[in-house]
Structure formats: structure tokens, C-alpha cells
Amino acid sequence: MGKEELLARLKQKFFDESYEDEIVPVAQEIVAQGIDVLEAIQAASEAIRQVGDAYEAGELFLPDLMIAGEKMKRCMDIFRPHLKAGAGEAKGGKVVLGTVSGDIHDIGKNLVGTMLTVGGYELIDLGVDVPPLEFVTTARDKGADVLALSALMTASLPYQQEVIQLLKETGLREKVFVIVGGGPVTAEFAQRIGADGWAENAAGALKLVDRILAGGGKPAQTFVAIG
Amino acid sequence: MPVDRERLLTVLERAHTGPVCETYEWDTRVIPGTLRSILRKYELEKTCDPANPINMNDELADRFFQAGLEAAEQIGLLCTDTHRIIKFSREELLEGLEAAPAEFTVGENGQEVTFKHRGLNDPTEPVWIAPLSIAVTEEVFVPLVEGIAREEVVDCIEGPSLETVYGHKVRAGSPFELMVGKYQAELNYEALRRAGRLGMPMYVVGTSPTHYGVLGGYGIPGGFKPGRDIVLLLSPVEMKTTYELLHRLVQVYNCGDGLVYGGSWSMIGGYAGGPEGATLSCIACTILLYTAYQAVNGASFPYDLKYMGNCGRKALWALSMVFQTLSRNTHICANSVLNQTAGPVTDMLLYESAVGMMTLAVSGATSCTGTRTAGGRFTNYITPLEVRFAGEVFKRCAGMSRERANEIANQLLPRYEDRLMEKPAGKSFLECYDLKTLQPSDEWRKLYETIKEECIKAGLPLA
Numbered sequence: 262m263g264k265e266e267l268l269a270r271l272k273q274k275f276f277d278e279s280y281e282d283e284i285v286p287v288a289q290e291i292v293a294q295g296i297d298v299l300e301a302i303q304a305a306s307e308a309i310r311q312v313g314d315a316y317e318a319g320e321l322f323l324p325d326l327m328i329a330g331e332k333m334k335r336c337m338d339i340f341r342p343h344l345k346a347g348a349g350e351a352k353g354g355k356v357v358l359g360t361v362s363g364d365i366h367d368i369g370k371n372l373v374g375t376m377l378t379v380g381g382y383e384l385i386d387l388g389v390d391v392p393p394l395e396f397v398t399t400a401r402d403k404g405a406d407v408l409a410l411s412a413l414m415t416a417s418l419p420y421q422q423e424v425i426q427l428l429k430e431t432g433l434r435e436k437v438f439v440i441v442g443g444g445p446v447t448a449e450f451a452q453r454i455g456a457d458g459w460a461e462n463a464a465g466a467l468k469l470v471d472r473i474l475a476g477g478g479k480p481a482q483t484f485v486a487i488g
Numbered sequence: 489m490p491v492d493r494e495r496l497l498t499v500l501e502r503a504h505t506g507p508v509c510e511t512y513e514w515d516t517r518v519i520p521g522t523l524r525s526i527l528r529k530y531e532l533e534k535t536c537d538p539a540n541p542i543n544m545n546d547e548l549a550d551r552f553f554q555a556g557l558e559a560a561e562q563i564g565l566l567c568t569d570t571h572r573i574i575k576f577s578r579e580e581l582l583e584g585l586e587a588a589p590a591e592f593t594v595g596e597n598g599q600e601v602t603f604k605h606r607g608l609n610d611p612t613e614p615v616w617i618a619p620l621s622i623a624v625t626e627e628v629f630v631p632l633v634e635g636i637a638r639e640e641v642v643d644c645i646e647g648p649s650l651e652t653v654y655g656h657k658v659r660a661g662s663p664f665e666l667m668v669g670k671y672q673a674e675l676n677y678e679a680l681r682r683a684g685r686l687g688m689p690m691y692v693v694g695t696s697p698t699h700y701g702v703l704g705g706y707g708i709p710g711g712f713k714p715g716r717d718i719v720l721l722l723s724p725v726e727m728k729t730t731y732e733l734l735h736r737l738v739q740v741y742n743c744g745d746g747l748v749y750g751g752s753w754s755m756i757g758g759y760a761g762g763p764e765g766a767t768l769s770c771i772a773c774t775i776l777l778y779t780a781y782q783a784v785n786g787a788s789f790p791y792d793l794k795y796m797g798n799c800g801r802k803a804l805w806a807l808s809m810v811f812q813t814l815s816r817n818t819h820i821c822a823n824s825v826l827n828q829t830a831g832p833v834t835d836m837l838l839y840e841s842a843v844g845m846m847t848l849a850v851s852g853a854t855s856c857t858g859t860r861t862a863g864g865r866f867t868n869y870i871t872p873l874e875v876r877f878a879g880e881v882f883k884r885c886a887g888m889s890r891e892r893a894n895e896i897a898n899q900l901l902p903r904y905e906d907r908l909m910e911k912p913a914g915k916s917f918l919e920c921y922d923l924k925t926l927q928p929s930d931e932w933r934k935l936y937e938t939i940k941e942e943c944i945k946a947g948l949p950l951a
Contacts (some may be wrong), residue, residue, distance in 0.1 A: 321794070322761045324516040346552055363660020364699055365568070365724050370760055390661075393645075393894075414622040415649050415867075418661040423659075443794065445623060456759070482509040 264296050268304040275308035281331040288339040298340040305336050310378040323368065330375035334384075341394040354406040354474045357399050359387035360443075361420035366413040368393060368444055372463035373409060380467045382407075393423040400428075400437045407470055410456075421446070421455040438473050438480045442466060448486040460487040490583075491591055491741040491748065491782050499574055499780050500734060506564065506572040514566050518696040521758045522562050523768050527761075530555040538801035542847050542894045543902070546608075546816065550807060553817035556564050556771030557581060561832030567732040568724070571876050576637045584779025591777040591785040592784050592817040594644070594747065596716050597687030601643045603785060603821040607851045608812055611887030614848070615855035616879040620825065621647035621694035621868045622861060626655070628917055633679035635872035635926040637688060641879030645676060646691035646720075646857055648870060660802035662699045667707025669693045673712045689751060690717045691857070699735035715745040721781050723752040726759040727773050727836075729780065731771045737781055750783030751821070756802055763802040766790040770810045780822060785855060785870055787814060787822040789796040795908040796863050797829040799840035801901065808843070808851045808890075815852025823855040824848050826878070830904075831862030831914025832871045833932045841878040842948060843897050849885035850893045861914075871937055873928045885947045892947065899946040 262270070268291060269417040312329040316320040356377050357461040360370050363475045367389050370486055378384050383404055387395060401410050410421045410430075421441045428434040440458040441451045452460035457480055466488035472485055509518060527533050530551050543549060557578065564575035576584070590605040606612050618636050629650055636642055650658060653668040672695050680686045692712040693701030702719055706712040712719075719740050721733045740746030752773050754760045760769035774786035789805035791798050799808055807824060816821045826844040830836035841859060848856050859878050862869040885893070914920075920932040928936070944950050 277558050319757065319762060322520065322765075323755070327516050335744040345768055347525075362661075363665075367515075368725065368755060415621075415651060416658045416665060416695065417677045419657040419659045427706075443864070445867075447866065456924060 262290070264294070265315045267291050267294065267296065270303060271301060272304050272308040275312055275329050280337060281328060285339065288336045292343055294338060295344035298343045300313070301336070302340055306334055309333055310409040318354055322374065324351070324374045327371055330378040331337060333379050339427045353381070353383070354470065355383045355385070355401065355403060356404040356407045356409055356470060357385045357387065357396060358409040358411070359391035360389040360411045361424070362390060362392050362419050363420065364412050364414045365389045369413065369463070370411040373411065373442065373466045376463045377470060380471070382470060393420055393427050397427045397431055397433060401433055403432070404472060405437055407440060409466065410439065410441045412446060415445055418445065418450070421456070424442045428488040433479050435479060440466065440469055440473070444459045448488065451486070452484050455481065457481065457483070458487070489592065489747065489784055491737065493741065494888055495782060496737065496741055496815070502574040503567040503570050503572055503734065505576050508571055509566055509573050510571055511566070511568060515726070517758050518563065520761060521770070523559060523760055523765045526559050526562070527764055527768060528740055533766065534764070536802055536805050538805060539641040539791060540894050541801045541852060542890050543812055543899050544890045544894070549809060552767060552771055552813045555768055556775060556813065556944050557773035559768055559774040562639055562818050563727055563772060565780055566728045567730065568728050568837045570598040574729065574780060575919045576776070579677065581775050581779050585775060585818050585820060587782065588778050588820045589784055590821070590902055592821070593814050594689035594716055594718060595687055599685055601689055603737045603854050605819045605821055606815060608815055609850055609887060609889050609899050610852060613883050614853060615643045616641055617643045617644040617646050617823070617855055617857040618859065618875045619647045619689060620858055620860040621649040621866060622864045623651050623867045624648040624870070625654050625868060627801035628649060628868050629675050630679045630682070631783050631923050631926060632791050632870065632917055633676060635921070636661050636875050637680050637683035638926065639872055639876045640801065641876060641883060642732065643845045645680070646693060647694040649695040651867060658695060661700065665696050665700040666704035668695050669701035669703065670708065670711045673705050674710065680905070685828060691720050692717050694720070699732040699739070702736045702739055714740070715747070718747045718785060719750050721783070721829065723773070723777060724748070725752060725754060726769055727776060730783065739744050741890050748781050748783045750781040750786040751775030751823070752777060752788040753791050755787060755791050755793040756806060762862035763790070763806045767806045767809045770806070771813050774814060774822065785821050785823050786792045787811070788825060789824045791827055795829055795911065797827040797840070797908065799828060799904055800842045800908050801825070804843065804847050804897065808847050811853045812849040813850060821854035822852070823857060823944065824853050824857040826856055827860045827863060829863045829908055829911040831869045831912060832874060832917070833868065833920050834905055834912045834914040835859060835935060836912060837874050838877055838902045838936065840926060841874060841899055842881050842943050843900050845878050846885045846888070846893050846896060846948065850890050863911060866916070868918055869913065871917050871921055871928065871932070872926070873932055877936060877940065880950055881948060888949070896947045900943065
């Protein structure tokens with residue numbers, strides 16, 4: 262199979278009903294044939310953008326986005342070791358994401374996770390009902406650049422603040438950015454509890470992470486809101 | 489109607505012995521794949537008609553019910569603590585629906601409220617439960633509940649939610665939540681006493697997202713009362729249950745004479761897909777919840793993920809289809825939640841309420857819980873006046889034809905649908921109400937009167 266055909270096949274895998282792992286042999290074949298992985302990443306990114314457009318248009322839905330995000334993750338696991346130093350790793354930040362204690366809502370979190378994955382970030386999704394200390398220890402152990410905290414229930418909001426407090430008490434606050442979001446989480450609340458940023462929705466969360474990591478600032482110094 | 493022990497034990501056992509499924513597989517394959525194939529099988533794809541947001545096709549509603557029954561049977565409920573699927577046979581599902589009452593009464597001391605199954609265009613007055621569990625500060629809680637309970641159209645109390653308990657933040661899953669269960673009951677009693685409506689039935693425990701509120705506040709001395717009040721079991725999407733919910737169910741059983749509300753929702757654009765998928769999911773989920781929780785009231789209702797409300801055309805169509813389907817094919821007392829996006833002192837909040845409540849009234853909903861003012865995003869953004877307006881529309885539209893309702897909806901929707909993404913916050917209770925007299929500001933009252941007049945001109949029977 263030639264290069265163009267392989268890249269087209271890679272793109273098609275983002276739209277068909279195949280399982281996530283079924284994209285792996287295609288990505289492996291691209292590497293085996295010595296095709297520039299940057300071209301493959303561009304093809305995959307184009308496919309992801311089209312999936313996102315179809316979602317916005319109401320033609321595809323949340324599961325389609327999640328599956329496409331997982332496929333992208335599998336592709337990057339294969340392509341990343343073959344990138345020349347500094348090439349293609351447009352962002353490369355590591356984000357730890359989760360819904361805080363006492364809250365089992367995951368739609369918003371999953372949307373944010375997908376947006377960050379397809380946006381080029383390495384994502385560690387801790388799931389829902391995550392205790393404050395787990396966020397902090399994961400951020401420390403994995404060397405996270407950003408902690409992203411979701412909450413939909415009012416009684417779970419205090420835990421977003423508790424994560425920030427724990428980071429301070431463990432001397433980690435100046436090493437990791439903290440962003441917050443969710444239905445009742447306003448920009449004012451985010452600023453009041455000492456977060457670095459807030460976004461109203463999943464697309465905004467990606468812009469927010471882009472901005473705070475590209476801005477050259479340090480954690481706990483400024484506040485960015487993407488409404 | 490006490491919770492039946494054998495049925496309860498069957499559910500608890502199946503949460504440990506049913507087929508294994510991981511959440512990711514459930515969300516990305518089981519739910520969307522099954523719903524999609526059933527929509528195809530029953531020829532339900534692309535049936536949403538935004539031009540006529542209130543469904544008028546009875547055959548379509550009946551087809552949705554058959555599809556929903558098949559979806560409930562094929563899918564089941566995923567217990568996210570054990571990652572096992574609680575499955576039911578078709579016979580068990582039909583028996584679960586059959587066992588639910590077509591009529592029941594709650595409340596006491598002259599404040600009793602009777603819930604009755606309603607048909608389409610049914611003149612029977614529906615039940616208005618207010619407000620949704622929107623966060624409020626402690627100093628606002630009692631005056632707000634008193635103000636809402638003073639509204640004659642309000643039948644039962646559910647929210648609001650307390651941000652703090654004796655000045656301390658309520659933290660989900662912590663002992664503070666156990667404490668707030670009883671505290672909310674005490675504050676509600678005080679508010680209802682002041683309003684002269686002690687004995688009003690309550691839905692419990694709005695403040696508490698986990699089971700601790702129910703354990704700490706229901707069936708204990710001075711707390712919420714079995715037989716008079718209804719315990720909320722709100723299942724996470726899509727068709728999931730948790731130990732937290734099953735703990736509550738067991739607590740209702742332990743207290744005896746307990747009543748359960750089984751509720752959930754489905755997002756248009758979410759796991760279930762478009763409006764038809766969300767509709768199908770809601771119907772299937774409702775059948776499952778009445779079976780698994782032995783619910784006397786409740787249902788699963790659709791939201792639109794784009795604006796997190798259900799007062800736009802697609803969501804209204806889905807709402808109307810879900811409740812018409814349940815009305816025509818079961819005898820349950822189905823309840824919806826209406827989710828407005830705009831806040832107090834905005835025309836949009838009243839227009840959203842007018843169209844949404846009318847839709848539910850003509851589509852056979854027995855009851856509705858609301859208002860979810862400003863989408864529940866801001867602390868203290870809820871007032872008695874929009875609760876009054878929504879309740880007036882809900883009750884006075886009972887008996888209206890769906891054709892007439894569509895005409896009115898198509899007049900009123902253009903006044904707000906372009907602003908659904910803007911979600912104007914409006915003003916807080918403290919900014920537009922006098923806390924001593926519990927009267928709205930002139931600005932808010934005049935706006936209410938103006939929009940009510942506009943709605944009357946459009947044909948709503950509010951005169």
C-alpha cells in the first residue's frame with residue numbers, strides 16, 4: 262500500500278465504527294514504511310478536526326468524539342518515538358483531569374479530556390469522585406503541568422479549593438497550573454479559590470490550557486478566564 | 489407504597505452477579521450502539537420535527553414506547569461500583585411498570601397532594617414541585633422557601649440546596665453532608681410554618697448529592713418523614729446506578745412506608761446521540777428506574793448539551809415525545825424537570841417557562857419540578873415569582889390541545905430561542921426581592937406582568 266493510500270486509510274479509521282485498537286496496525290504500517298510521522302500526525306489531526314466539526318453540526322455525538330480521541334492517543338503512542346527531536350510535539354504538556362469528590366458526573370469531564378487529547382496534550386484521566394489527595398499525588402508523581410478539576414454539584418465545589426490548598430501545603434502549588442470548570446463553577450469562584458484559570462466549556466478548556474502553557478507564566482501568578 | 493423486599497434484593501443481587509461491563513465500553517459502545525440499532529429497527533431516525541416542537545403523532549409515540557421497552561430489556565442498568573449490568577426481562581419490566589401506582593397521596597395536615605396519571609390534553613391539574621436544588625446561602629434559605637411555599641400554585645417543596653451547614657461548607661460525601669440532611673428538614677419546617685403550610689410534602693434531600701443526606705435526614709426524629717415525603721434517586725447518565733443510590737433505596741425500605749422518586753436525564757448530543765436517541769434513552773431509562781427503584785414518581789427527561797437546557801425546539805420535541813409516550817403506554821405518574829437557562833428579572837426566563845411548562849402540561853406529565861432558574865449556575869439566583877409564573881402556566885394549560893400548544897409555542901419561541909446560548913444571569917434573589925416582606929421589586933413585578941400579558945395575547949390561558 263502506498264503512502265497516500267495509507268494516510269487516507271488512517272484518516273478513515275477516525276470515522277468508521279472500528280474499535281480503538283484497530284487503528285494501531287495502520288499507524289504501525291506507516292512507521293514501518295518509513296513515512297514521515299509528521300505527515301501522519303497532520304493527517305490524523307485533520308481527521309480529528311473533521312470529527313469535531315461534525316460534532317458541532319450535530320452529525321456526530323459525544324461517544325464519537327471520545328472514540329476519536331482514544332484513536333488519536335493510540336496513534337501518538339506509536340508516532341511519538343519516531344519524531345525528530347523538537348518536531349511535531351507542538352504542545353507536549355501533561356494534564357491530570359478528574360471530577361472531584363462526591364461527584365459522579367462525567368460528560369463535561371469527558372468532553373474536556375477529548376478536546377485536550379486531540380489538542381496534543383498527554384492526558385491522565387482519574388475519572389469521577391476523585392479525592393483531593395489523589396489529584397495532588399498524581400500531579401507530583403507524573404510531573405503534570407496542569408491539574409483540571411471538574412464539578413457539577415454544589416457540595417463538591419469545596420473540593421476544588423481543597424486541592425489547591427493541598428498543593429500549597431505540600432509545596433507543589435508553584436509547580437502545577439490548576440484550572441477548574443463545571444456547571445456551577447463561575448470565573449469569579451475560580452479566581453476566589455486561587456485557580457489559574459477557568460473555562461466555560463470544553464473548547465474553552467483547550468484554549469485555556471494552550472494559553473497558560475504558552476504564556477510563559479508560572480502557576481499561582483495570574484488568572485485566565487475563557488468565557 | 490412500601491418498597492418490596494424481594495424485588496429490592498433481586499436488584500441488589502444482580503448488581504453483583506450481572507454481566508461485567510466497563511464504563512468506557514458502556515458509554516462509547518453499549519449505549520450508542522444499542523440505541524442506534526433500535527432507532528433503525530423501529531424507523532425512528534430523523535423523526536424530530538423542530539417546526540412542530542410538540543409531537544402530535546400518536547402512532548410515533550407508541551412506536552417509541554415499544555422501542556424503549558426493547559432498549560430497556562437489551563441494555564439494563566450499569567452499576568458503576570461493581571461494573572455489572574442489572575438486567576431485567578421484558579416481563580419484569582412490564583411488571584415493574586404495572587406495580588407503580590396510577591395515583592397516590594403525600595403530605596399531611598391539610599397539605600395533602602394527590603398525584604394522578606394524566607392523559608394527553610388531560611384537564612386534570614398537574615402537580616408543581618418547587619424549586620429545583622439551586623444553591624443558596626443559609627440566610628436566604630428560609631425566606632426563599634417561605635416565599636415559594638406562599639405561592640398557591642406550589643404543591644410540594646424540593647430545593648433549594650444549602651451551600652453551608654451552620655456556616656461550614658457542605659462537602660459531598662463528608663459528615664457535613666450527613667448533618668445537612670436533618671438541618672435542611674429543620675429549615676424547611678420553619679419556612680413552611682411561617683408560610684402556614686406545615687405538612688406540605690417534600691422531595692429529599694436536595695442539598696445532598698450522595699446518600700448521606702438521606703441517611704442523616706430521612707426517617708429520623710425531626711427529619712423528613714416516610715409516607716409524607718419522597719426520596720430522590722437521581723441516576724447518572726446513561727442508564728447507570730450506584731451504591732449511593734442503592735443505599736438510599738435500602739434506607740427507604742428500612743424506614744417502611746417509603747416513597748421513591750426515580751429520575752435521570754439524557755443529553756441531546758451526549759452518549760445517546762441526537763434528539764431521537766435521547767428520547768429513546770429517556771423512555772428506556774424511565775422503564776428501568778420504575779422497575780429497579782420501585783418508584784412512584786419520576787422519569788428520565790432530555791436536555792440539550794449545547795445550552796444545558798430543554799426549552800429549545802429539539803429538546804421540547806424530545807420532552808413532548810417522552811411524556812406522551814409514557815402517558816399513552818403506561819399508568820405511571822411521570823415527572824419532568826424543566827431547565828431554563830435565563831435568570832430572574834429577564835423576559836427570557838418567563839418565555840422559556842411558558843413554552844416548556846405548556847409542553848409538559850399537554851403531553852401528559854403528572855408533575856414537574858422547577859424552576860431551574862439560570863440553569864442553576866449561580867448562588868441565590870432563584871425567586872418565588874418565576875416559580876409562580878411557571879406553576880400558573882403548568883396548571884392552566886391542562887386540557888389544552890397539542891395543536892393549539894404548537895401554535896402558541898411557535899409564536900413564543902422566536903422571542904428567546906436565538907438567545908439560548910447567551911444564558912443571561914439576571915438578578916439574584918437579594919437584588920430583586922425584599923427579604924422582609926417577601927415581595928418582588930417593582931422592576932421584576934412589572935416584567936412579570938408584561939410578559940404574562942404577552943403570553944395571554946399569544947393564547948396562553950393565564951387571564
